[in-house]
Amino acid sequence: MHTDPAASTPVGIGWRQPHYEQLLQTLPALAFLELHSENFFADGGAPLAVLMAGRERYPISLHGVGLSLGSACGLDSWHLDRLAALVERVEPVRVSDHASFARVPAAGGHAGPHASDLLPLEFTQTSLDVLVTHVQQVQERLRRPILVENLSAYVGWTELEGDSMAEPEFFNQLTQRSGCGLLLDVNNLVVNARNRGAHKCEAALQAQAWVDAIRPGSVGEVHLAGHAELPGIVIEDHGSRVSAEVWQVFTHAIRRFGPVPALIEWDTNVPALEVLLREAEIARQLMMDVMAPVPA
Template identity: 45%
Template sequence: MFDLTREGLPNRPGVGFKARHFEALMADPGPVGWLEIHAENYMGAGGRPQAQLAALAERFPISVHGVGLSIGGAEPLDADHLARLKALVDRIAPARFSEHLAWSTHDTSYLNDLLPLPYTEETLARVAGHVSEVQERLDRQMLLENPSSYLAFTESEMTETEFLSELVVRTGCGLLLDVNNVFVSATNLGYAPESYIEAFPLAAVGEIHLGGHDSDEDDRGAPLLIDSHGRAVADPVWALLAMVLRRTGPLPLLVEWDTDVPDWPVLAAEAERAGRALDRLGAGQ
């Protein structure tokens, strides 16, 4: 069984690394205390990406975030993909590894999306088996991220928080709480994000994500939020973060900005705001 520790990443703001920010980060990281990379971007051999990652890993704790394991897929995990992930993890010894509670494969096809799951006993057994396989192969605990949802399955037998809680019990995995995903899902599916947080197994959280979303409407004119990671974090998400931190205490906070990536000062300002959220805990605010 893998024990959850919070020593791998500092309880400071982190950002998702983008190559265009390399020189600025190396010159003056400002409030940034750690970096996240997407595993699939660094599974090749050599070249500038690997050289930059090696330099960053000497200076910053690294969190590796996977997007292609298809933890919830119906088929067995891709052995070649898992081997490449193992090689990356062995090479850079990251502070954390995480993946998504989602699926993205069908037969031999890979779908470029993170698709939702029905929360059933059958799904739970399959996901738990995949999580355990990953942890044993990597010889480390993984964190599993709550998804952003746009629909719910009528066949679900439990809530998402119950599903995640049981995964922690069965596998010893930790959780990555994406606060923006909570807000997006709650808006789209019509429940209170505060109620979701109250039911979430917060003791298992080893990392928190923040990101921006886009606003739209569905065919009936109801609000529809898209987890785009393409803009600044919205004020209601910051407010929800404050609620979480009052319950958990300080944790590593990541700002994600993956599309329409801004110049470094804009992203650094978002990281600084995350740092202020942590500072307020110490001030009792």
């Protein structure tokens, strides 16, 4: 009996507009496709038609960038309404967004315009309380748990409150208190370590220590992507192949958490579909190697 490799090694790719038609024509062996939720908020039109065509052939994971879960001014009701309608229509296997804020209060204390960026949170009890409240509100509306992604950040917060906590502990408390899962972006871990001054090998070791501090059973998906090295800074641009250091951390994460769904993200300088599929095959092979039985 032929076994689909995607069945036991759940690896998918981010499905972007340049690959819509080719993917539907060739139907490569993938465990799922991930799309950005906000691109499909309209009630109809060509983008939604493409999404539903993909939904007929693959499980869909919806990944958002606009909920602004950490904003103290609260959630945008319109955004949540559109997300809820999309989730009801698509019935995705996973729904996710980021541990970030992107809105500040407008007149009357309501959520203001979106900043078009994912801004980092303080890892404090106050920030955690806000995040837990908003995650629970989203989950109640969607009637399902969501995943929350750890962020890449190029600036940090000064410790003002005196109750700052380590980032992994922040996420451990978030998943325990809210019932959500963690979308573990291992590229972000490496990028952050590099921007703190670590060289490549040391960055991978720091990222692995971050992974080791996360509560087992809380990770619902892993993101893999490339990053750009510029003078004095490393940028999470999702515009190149996965680096050796990120593959190293991914392998470590699979050893710790098991074969959780893994995604190849590529959002800028989008290459030929075959390039993404080769990256997905690397992830699949690493997962198979890690999970292979040890000879007696």
